[in-house]
Amino acid sequence: MIEGTNENFEREVLNSEKPVLVDFNATWCPPCQALHPVLEELAGENQDIKIVTVDIDDQDILAEQYEISSIPCLVAFKDGEEIARSVGMKNKKQILKMLGA
């Protein structure tokens, strides 16, 4: 998984050739911590998708830009466009569905 920042977001997410799942999270959010291992597994199992995690405290510009107001918030991107968004827990199959994978 890649740590998303304001600096690398365009390169890693918007210009990515693979579909990207961005996980907006924070260290103080318990469900975010619980979801983290699921995303790690998913990233390890699927080479044709990319998972980027964004800490909304460190990356407040991105959080503001994408209007994150509840976390964990998963946002799926394809060809630089947001194609799906979901707040709360999801299983792997549901996440892959968001990515159209």
Added chain:
Amino acid sequence: MYDIIIIGGGPAGLTAAIYARRANKKTLLLESTVCGGQMLNTNNVENYPAVPATDGPSIAKAMETQVRELGTEIEFDEAVSIEKTEKGFVVKTETESCETRSVIIATGTEPRKLGLAAEGRFEGRGISYCATCDGAIYRGKPVAVYGGGNSAFYEAEYLSGLAEKVYLIHHHPEFKADEILVEKAKNNPKIEIMVNTEIKDLAGEKKLEKIILNNGEIAADALFVAIGRTPHGTKLIEGLNLDDNNYIVSDEDGKTGIPGIFVAGDVREKKLRQIVTATADGAAAASSAIDYLNN
């Protein structure tokens, strides 16, 4: 064909899996997202024996690890229905069908919603059902909590450490919450208590900006809804005996009115809903399922 399918991976379902596997029953646990249930929403668990203080995700992980080490299959998929067959039951999920001789329903509860037309539009855009998840996003902003029970007061107290101001909105003149919590909130300069106040509508361009009340309106960036919870998964199979609030009625051994279908945890009709009562329920329901399978 499984011996037992457990639906729900909270503390009730995970404990049921421990007991089922120790009796060597072929067991599948179905969890819709991540094991842990409501435990995943808390940073503080301080009332579970032998675990002096921990956070929800840690205790959930410890339970899940124990369950896996005993050889339980865990499938992350949402159960959508249970159907009676000649040999037992078929549990259908979003992606497959599984045959089993018995089922333990441990599907827990979900937050009660406001029931306003605008609610869906602002979910994840200002409306939240989890202050510990989203509170810190509203540092220095005005927020509101709706409810009058203990959880509403706990949330208001927690949020007062982060937000610029907390409106505590309640539609009755009196509170259900413990007196000590109400007093604490009344003495908190950041909390403004509004009684006899109903939420009529929500407004905002992209995100929540305003809450429209029966007696005016307030500017708030977030509304934390804390008006209790409702049982989840009670419609998986027809013929369950439900109480007035739709919780599944069973005896204390988790037997429902349908032979082979058992219930455990918060979804069961009972008075106290805690991790410790959920684990107790899980053990009892698994024991009943084991007896059912052995006879």
